[in-house]
Amino acid sequence: MNIPKTSFPRVVIIGGGFAGLAAAKGLKNQEIQVVLIDKHNYHTFQPLLYQVATGGLEPDSIAYPLRKVIKNLPNFYFRLTEVLKMDSEKRKIHTTIGELKYNYLIIATGSKTNYFGNTNIEKYSMAMKNVPQSLNLRSLIIENFEDALLTKSFEKRNALMNFIIVGGGPTGVELAGALAEMKKGILPKDYPDLDIRQMQINIIQGSNRLLKAMSEKASEKAEDFLINLGVNIYKNAHVTDYDGYTISTNADLSFEAATVIWAAGVKGATINGLNNECVVERTERIKVDTFNKVKNHKNIFAIGDVACMDISGFPKGHPMMAQPAIQQGIHVAKNLIAELNNKEQKPFKYVDKGAMATIGRNKAVVDLKKIRFQGVFAWFVWMFVHLFSLIGFRNKTVVFFNWVYNYIRFDRETRLIIRPFKKRNKESF
Amino acid sequence: MNIPKTSFPRVVIIGGGFAGLAAAKGLKNQEIQVVLIDKHNYHTFQPLLYQVATGGLEPDSIAYPLRKVIKNLPNFYFRLTEVLKMDSEKRKIHTTIGELKYNYLIIATGSKTNYFGNTNIEKYSMAMKNVPQSLNLRSLIIENFEDALLTKSFEKRNALMNFIIVGGGPTGVELAGALAEMKKGILPKDYPDLDIRQMQINIIQGSNRLLKAMSEKASEKAEDFLINLGVNIYKNAHVTDYDGYTISTNADLSFEAATVIWAAGVKGATINGLNNECVVERTERIKVDTFNKVKNHKNIFAIGDVACMDISGFPKGHPMMAQPAIQQGIHVAKNLIAELNNKEQKPFKYVDKGAMATIGRNKAVVDLKKIRFQGVFAWFVWMFVHLFSLIGFRNKTVVFFNWVYNYIRFDRETRLIIRPFKKRNKESF
Numbered sequence: 001m002n003i004p005k006t007s008f009p010r011v012v013i014i015g016g017g018f019a020g021l022a023a024a025k026g027l028k029n030q031e032i033q034v035v036l037i038d039k040h041n042y043h044t045f046q047p048l049l050y051q052v053a054t055g056g057l058e059p060d061s062i063a064y065p066l067r068k069v070i071k072n073l074p075n076f077y078f079r080l081t082e083v084l085k086m087d088s089e090k091r092k093i094h095t096t097i098g099e100l101k102y103n104y105l106i107i108a109t110g111s112k113t114n115y116f117g118n119t120n121i122e123k124y125s126m127a128m129k130n131v132p133q134s135l136n137l138r139s140l141i142i143e144n145f146e147d148a149l150l151t152k153s154f155e156k157r158n159a160l161m162n163f164i165i166v167g168g169g170p171t172g173v174e175l176a177g178a179l180a181e182m183k184k185g186i187l188p189k190d191y192p193d194l195d196i197r198q199m200q201i202n203i204i205q206g207s208n209r210l211l212k213a214m215s216e217k218a219s220e221k222a223e224d225f226l227i228n229l230g231v232n233i234y235k236n237a238h239v240t241d242y243d244g245y246t247i248s249t250n251a252d253l254s255f256e257a258a259t260v261i262w263a264a265g266v267k268g269a270t271i272n273g274l275n276n277e278c279v280v281e282r283t284e285r286i287k288v289d290t291f292n293k294v295k296n297h298k299n300i301f302a303i304g305d306v307a308c309m310d311i312s313g314f315p316k317g318h319p320m321m322a323q324p325a326i327q328q329g330i331h332v333a334k335n336l337i338a339e340l341n342n343k344e345q346k347p348f349k350y351v352d353k354g355a356m357a358t359i360g361r362n363k364a365v366v367d368l369k370k371i372r373f374q375g376v377f378a379w380f381v382w383m384f385v386h387l388f389s390l391i392g393f394r395n396k397t398v399v400f401f402n403w404v405y406n407y408i409r410f411d412r413e414t415r416l417i418i419r420p421f422k423k424r425n426k427e428s429f
Numbered sequence: 430m431n432i433p434k435t436s437f438p439r440v441v442i443i444g445g446g447f448a449g450l451a452a453a454k455g456l457k458n459q460e461i462q463v464v465l466i467d468k469h470n471y472h473t474f475q476p477l478l479y480q481v482a483t484g485g486l487e488p489d490s491i492a493y494p495l496r497k498v499i500k501n502l503p504n505f506y507f508r509l510t511e512v513l514k515m516d517s518e519k520r521k522i523h524t525t526i527g528e529l530k531y532n533y534l535i536i537a538t539g540s541k542t543n544y545f546g547n548t549n550i551e552k553y554s555m556a557m558k559n560v561p562q563s564l565n566l567r568s569l570i571i572e573n574f575e576d577a578l579l580t581k582s583f584e585k586r587n588a589l590m591n592f593i594i595v596g597g598g599p600t601g602v603e604l605a606g607a608l609a610e611m612k613k614g615i616l617p618k619d620y621p622d623l624d625i626r627q628m629q630i631n632i633i634q635g636s637n638r639l640l641k642a643m644s645e646k647a648s649e650k651a652e653d654f655l656i657n658l659g660v661n662i663y664k665n666a667h668v669t670d671y672d673g674y675t676i677s678t679n680a681d682l683s684f685e686a687a688t689v690i691w692a693a694g695v696k697g698a699t700i701n702g703l704n705n706e707c708v709v710e711r712t713e714r715i716k717v718d719t720f721n722k723v724k725n726h727k728n729i730f731a732i733g734d735v736a737c738m739d740i741s742g743f744p745k746g747h748p749m750m751a752q753p754a755i756q757q758g759i760h761v762a763k764n765l766i767a768e769l770n771n772k773e774q775k776p777f778k779y780v781d782k783g784a785m786a787t788i789g790r791n792k793a794v795v796d797l798k799k800i801r802f803q804g805v806f807a808w809f810v811w812m813f814v815h816l817f818s819l820i821g822f823r824n825k826t827v828v829f830f831n832w833v834y835n836y837i838r839f840d841r842e843t844r845l846i847i848r849p850f851k852k853r854n855k856e857s858f
Contacts, residue, residue: 002579004622041571042845058827060487060843067619068842077622080575080846097579131847142470146509150431150526190496193433193506394834394842398487398827405823413497413823414489416471417509418560419848 001098009103019304019325020108026333039082053137054178055415061398064391086273111305114265124244125260139421161199162257167264168205170357177360180229185410202232218365221374225359244425268306290347303328430527438532448733448754449537455762468511482566483607484844490827493820515702540734543694553673554689568850590628591686596693597634599786606789609658614839631661647794650803654788673854697735719776732757
């Protein structure tokens with residue numbers, strides 16, 4: 001892979017998400033060689049992907065070039081590649097561009113969509129875990145309306161204008177809100193010859209409330225907001241199949257829709273070659289101790305979504321969100337530096353900074369440690385926190401301007417079909 | 430195609446570029462049904478595509494949704510499709526989504542890259558005529574440097590860092606300037622382990638000067654600017670072949686390069702079904718009279734790049750640029766309205782507003798009717814004119830901010846690989 005050999009220990013970080021970047025930044029100015037690996041050449045700010053999908057933001061403003069992050073840092077290297085396999089005995093990884101030896105390995109590969117083995121759903125539904133997927137979804141939404149204009153079949157038009165979001169977590173809720181805003185502000189103007197009232201936005205949630213990781217008050221308010229925006233919410237129902245046209249559930253409930261967005265589950269994006277006993281079943285996260293060390297491996301760490309820490313209070317591991325990822329990244333870098341300097345390492349302690357979700361214009365729900373609030377103020381807090389968390393002054397400014405513009409103009413202007421995409425069951429349409 | 434029938438005459442406009450949009454806008458508030466057809470759902474501001482390709486701008490800010498242009502205009506319809514064939518006898522067009530009858534047809538299909546029949550060059554070289562192509566080029570530029578890091582072969586590394594621009598018109602000159610700025614400002618920081626001095630930027634120009642549609646002074650200055658930026662200029666040479674690795678020319682000159690950008694010629698994007706005698710050989714533009722009417726067709730017009738008007742002073746038709754396109758679009762709308770109201774139609778007269786090209790930071794050349802200037806002031810004029818010409822307040826603001834940011838920070842931040850792309854001769858790399 002053409003990384004120079006030095007006398008410094010080599011730390012390989014797989015993944016430039018929240019966790020991987022935090023770890024990389026924590027290792028700077030040390031006598032350590034750091035190799036950051038990612039299959040994209042940019043960091044993705046995942047919490048705003050739904051706005052890229054719904055035409056509110058351009059992808060460039062929620063992403064940040066990884067090479068720019070490590071620019072000017074001596075002994076830092078970036079490689080654009082995918083890891084095929086790891087070999088913990090020989091302390092090396094195999095990638096699409098060759099092998100690489102490591103002294104320490106930090107696995108920060110994040111999570112991927114979990115279809116729970118349902119290949120039909122995987123084939124026909126849309127996911128929204130990265131920039132290309134979001135652009136695909138954006139294209140599909142627009143193509144649906146373009147196609148709805150053309151069909152003479154009332155049923156097919158209905159199916160083209162029917163959006164099923166499976167999963168009522170933050171992603172599902174925020175996407176449903178954004179689609180509802182499109183339905184109100186943009187689509188009637190863009191498609192005056194369609195009856196946009198036919199457009200349906202549905203959330204199917206497995207449990208008995210939305211945002212179940214948040215407070216009951218937040219769930220309740222989020223539900224109110226969504227219902228006011230015209231979103232249909234179906235609780236206690238699991239989607240069992242989707243053939244590209246008909247969605248079946250385990251409840252007395254079925255739909256016909258051209259678009260199913262699968263936000264019902266994620267699993268760890270684990271790495272080939274890791275011993276089975278290190279990986280949790282079903283969620284496929286990597287078992288780590290309180291120092292983020294992978295079971296039975298002294299020099300391998302896992303952080304962020306892919307890591308499942310065995311710790312009291314979090315029987316299933318920390319929530320798969322940005323905050324635990326960032327905190328673990330910072331922490332693992334400190335511990336690694338301590339280890340190299342023969343100093344004491346500290347166990348990871350998660351500081352819960354709360355959770356929030358926005359539902360649409362002026363509407364959000366925020367749970368902080370001591371205080372919970374919903375509505376306009378929560379919406380401002382949501383915007384401030386997300387703006388502040390974006391990497392780079394350019395991105396912050398462009399996103400801020402877009403938000404102000406979209407707010408004042410009731411518009412979402414970045415609705416180009418950049419990646420023409422039809423994920424359709426051709427027999428049905 | 431599901432367009433309602435009305436008592437109004439139907440005008441079908443094919444193409445939402447400068448010409449088509451100008452014509453559509455000119456027809457508003459009339460007793461006319463207007464159907465605008467394009468294969469993209471957005472208008473592309475082509476003069477800035479090279480900045481998308483070189484990471485200076487996001488694609489969303491130089492494009493504008495076509496549905497937004499015709500929003501709120503009664504009797505205006507947009508269809509996202511490609512025209513397969515026209516049938517002037519039956520007065521209808523065939524598209525991928527069905528047939529459409531017209532009373533008047535305005536062909537504003539623009540131009541496409543002209544490879545002059547060289548299929549090898551078409552296969553391996555890059556073009557830059559639309560957003561997807563620009564994003565492909567952006568991806569290729571970055572992938573080249575990522576690959577250059579990995580190869581142990583000095584020759585292949587050289588080829589990966591060698592950029593050949595064929596054609597010294599505005600596109601070639603502006604792209605060369607932007608690549609040279611990347612070489613100076615960004616690439617040495619992004620790729621500290623590469624010797625960026627190995628990067629070569631070459632323009633191959635068929636005639637004896639660059640920007641041959643502009644004044645000699647402009648050519649001379651553009652050449653000076655480019656040479657100062659380290660660009661190699663080869664004049665009086667024609668590229669004869671490219672196998673994905675070796676470029677041959679008719680002169681005593683050959684190169685090895687992974688990237689050839691073909692900006693050496695365009696031709697009219699004419700429509701199937703038009704009588705051969707209406708189309709100019711070689712440039713494939715459609716012959717029109719001074720009213721933009723297609724030869725022997727009273728109700729078919731051609732405007733913009735695709736139209737070749739037989740008029741004194743322009744033996745080969747008007748230059749294939751934005752200005753003639755916009756002016757013809759405005760004019761054809763006026764004439765059409767006059768025709769429908771039985772009023773007198775006026776022949777088209779081109780008002781030459783001049784030409785300009787930017788070479789890089791603080792460097793541009795401007796030819797106006799009475800005055801010609803080059804340098805910093807020309808650069809400001811270039812920026813002002815381009816900013817002013819963009820459609821939409823959002824686009825203007827985002828582009829302006831990007832320019833200020835890039836200028837102050839010597840940076841181009843939107844360098845994501847959105848459409849991963851390798852147009853390589855695999856045997857060579």
